[in-house]
Amino acid sequence: MPITYTSKEQVEVYRFSAAAAILIPLIALFLQAFIPLRLHFFSIFDLPLLVVIFFAVARRSQVSGMLTGAVIGLLQDSLTHQPIGIYGIAKTVVGHGASSLGVKLDVENAGSRFLVTLFFYVVHEVVYFAVARGLVGLTLQWSWPHELGSALANAIVAVPLFALLDKFKQRA
Amino acid sequence: MESVLGRYRNLTILVGILFLQVLGLAVQVKRSSENESTRLIRIWAVNTITPFEKGIVWAQHSSSNLWHNYFYLRGVRQENRDLKQKIQQMEIERARLSEDANQARRLQALLGFKEQFIAQTVAAQVIGSSGSEQSRSVYIDKGSNAGLKSDMAVITGDGVVGKTLLVSRSVSQVLLIDDQTSGVGAILEKSRLQGILRGTPAGEIVLEKVMSDEPVQPGEKVLTSGGDRIFPKGLPVGTVTRVSPGSELFLNIRVKPAADLSRLEEVLVITQQEEEEPVASETEPLRAADILAERLPAVPAKPAADVSKQATGTPAATTGAKPAPGASISPQVTKPAEGNVPKVVNTAAPKPNTPATGTSQKAAAAPGKTSRNSANAAADNPPSTTPQSQPQPPASQAPPAQDTPH
Numbered sequence: 001m002p003i004t005y006t007s008k009e010q011v012e013v014y015r016f017s018a019a020a021a022i023l024i025p026l027i028a029l030f031l032q033a034f035i036p037l038r039l040h041f042f043s044i045f046d047l048p049l050l051v052v053i054f055f056a057v058a059r060r061s062q063v064s065g066m067l068t069g070a071v072i073g074l075l076q077d078s079l080t081h082q083p084i085g086i087y088g089i090a091k092t093v094v095g096h097g098a099s100s101l102g103v104k105l106d107v108e109n110a111g112s113r114f115l116v117t118l119f120f121y122v123v124h125e126v127v128y129f130a131v132a133r134g135l136v137g138l139t140l141q142w143s144w145p146h147e148l149g150s151a152l153a154n155a156i157v158a159v160p161l162f163a164l165l166d167k168f169k170q171r172a
Numbered sequence: 173m174e175s176v177l178g179r180y181r182n183l184t185i186l187v188g189i190l191f192l193q194v195l196g197l198a199v200q201v202k203r204s205s206e207n208e209s210t211r212l213i214r215i216w217a218v219n220t221i222t223p224f225e226k227g228i229v230w231a232q233h234s235s236s237n238l239w240h241n242y243f244y245l246r247g248v249r250q251e252n253r254d255l256k257q258k259i260q261q262m263e264i265e266r267a268r269l270s271e272d273a274n275q276a277r278r279l280q281a282l283l284g285f286k287e288q289f290i291a292q293t294v295a296a297q298v299i300g301s302s303g304s305e306q307s308r309s310v311y312i313d314k315g316s317n318a319g320l321k322s323d324m325a326v327i328t329g330d331g332v333v334g335k336t337l338l339v340s341r342s343v344s345q346v347l348l349i350d351d352q353t354s355g356v357g358a359i360l361e362k363s364r365l366q367g368i369l370r371g372t373p374a375g376e377i378v379l380e381k382v383m384s385d386e387p388v389q390p391g392e393k394v395l396t397s398g399g400d401r402i403f404p405k406g407l408p409v410g411t412v413t414r415v416s417p418g419s420e421l422f423l424n425i426r427v428k429p430a431a432d433l434s435r436l437e438e439v440l441v442i443t444q445q446e447e448e449e450p451v452a453s454e455t456e457p458l459r460a461a462d463i464l465a466e467r468l469p470a471v472p473a474k475p476a477a478d479v480s481k482q483a484t485g486t487p488a489a490t491t492g493a494k495p496a497p498g499a500s501i502s503p504q505v506t507k508p509a510e511g512n513v514p515k516v517v518n519t520a521a522p523k524p525n526t527p528a529t530g531t532s533q534k535a536a537a538a539p540g541k542t543s544r545n546s547a548n549a550a551a552d553n554p555p556s557t558t559p560q561s562q563p564q565p566p567a568s569q570a571p572p573a574q575d576t577p578h
Contacts, residue, residue: 026220032303033311034225040434043305062182070189078217079300080307081337081347083200085193087304092193096186132306135197139352140306141373 012171014058020168025051025072033079044150046121048072050158052091053120054165056098057107065102069095083136090127094120110159117158121151215340218311222343225299226313233297290404292444294318296326296344298436308351308371309334310436315342318443323402325442331408331430332356332396333439344441348433349409350377357399358409363388366397369409369427377410379425386423388415394427404445 016024028047036043052072056065073091077084098120101107107116125147132138296312314320316339326333326346334354338345347354350371358369358379365386367379379394392412398405410427418424 029303030221030224033221033300034228036301036303037298037310037436043301043303063185066182066186066189070193074193074213075217075220076303078214079221080302080304081309081345081351081353082307083197084213085197085200088193089190089197092186092189096182128306131197135194136201138306139373143374 013060014169014171016055016058016168016170021055024055024165024168025068025075029072029075029079032076044153045157046124046150046154047161048076048087049091049094049121049124050117050154050161051165052095053098053117053158054162056095057102057113057116058169060099060102062096062099062103065095065099066092067095069093082132082138086128086131086136089131090124093127094124097123110163113162114155114159118151118155121154122147125150214338218338218340218343218345222300222311222313225311229297229299229313290442290444291446292319292442293440294320294443296439296441298346298439299343302345305375306373308348308375308433309337310346310348312344312346312439312441313342314441315340315344317341320344320441320443325403325407326439327403327407327442328431328436328439330432331410332403333431333433333436335402336441346439349429350375350433355400356403356409357397358394359397360388360412361393361395363392366399367425369394377427377429379412379427380422382423382425384417384421384423388412388423388425390415404442 028051052069069091073088076087296314300311324336334348352371356369367382394409396403396407408430410429414426
């Protein structure tokens, strides 16, 4: 079992049961599709992205992070009317980045989780906009205040959400 | 080579996954019918998510209905009284408006104009959304099983909502009018200027292609023009909120949607539209005074035999005759063929001069006006042999369609 050491400190690798690995992303997708109908402001959150970051950081495997990001992103794309792959690419990049970071740093405490989510939300949006505008030709408008506000909101939600999801972790 | 791939294994996998997705995107963008090429994966994803959404919406509505229909009935009597008063006022207003409508129909018939009618609608419940700010679309709980197809207009009682995109058996995706890829042919109510309504990336709605030298005022209503062949003409779309000079000699007109797109619960999908020349009404319009006279205190109930006599042509000198118990026939006031004495006509009797328009199956494209299909209409408006319990306006004055309360 691969154990990665960082700064002489042992970083634990976690795995998840098959049920958790399937149901948690599905529940995140379901909530993302359903809650905005009742609470319109909820669309600024990106629960599937938070799940991708959580799994990638906890598993600390880049391949696993990428695949998780790609699958969740493609499913999220399927619920929109836009070409499939925009969210897929963005979340693949985030999955790879978050798992790479998880290998090197301890991102288990609330502060680091907050910062990691803040950073990767912005990365996700940048990649999404780049693909949507550059490859697909969508006319999206970039607004820094909106993106930073959304990043902050997602980071705040991520801290308790990750603490909740910690209960599904199993030591590898 | 193998050692290089082994050393950069993760990077190679990343590039491979990204390349595959970019390739998939390129194929979708190149093909015009992108929905078809990715239809299967979308249907799988939608069918995975929507059953849960349907279940929650069903449970929510059931509990809400239980509370509102059986427990929380406070103020219902007062509300009923208020509504009855409102109905009376609206009846009078309707009589006035139907006179104008008849005149318009006569003129349209003379000029050979064609009218668009909403012939059939399907009520559906909104069960989910795309969950993305970049894709403003919702899912409804009706699909091809209910007769839905793509590119059908979706409306509420307040106004236009959007059009159907992806239609599977039991679920359909509806593209909202505030999405940036949507487009609705629109016309300004007063100035009659036409343009194209589009969503912006920020989720606002703008009316494009209106020349900057045209006078457009905030507050003016925006209606569908019917030019897009999806939305029937005359449906309310929204209200102009801001007008400013735009680029390339066009105005930048912001529109507030008539329907609350952020709180959609039930919608109507227009599954059938008809286009036909209006037929001018042959009978003279009912005056507001006639409606008032109809509401005067009625004479005592008459035997059923009297009513049948009247129906066979015996002149009746009174209005508001009450039907026999159980028959509950409502009187109607029409202009008699001879003389000036108003005649009480049994609504159950056949109406020889009922024009084609004004049947219960057609609805003029008016705000919130919907119609049922012929089967439903027949069920609600039984054949002429069945006495009707509710007052019915004369055939010539009947509204273009029966509103479908959804």
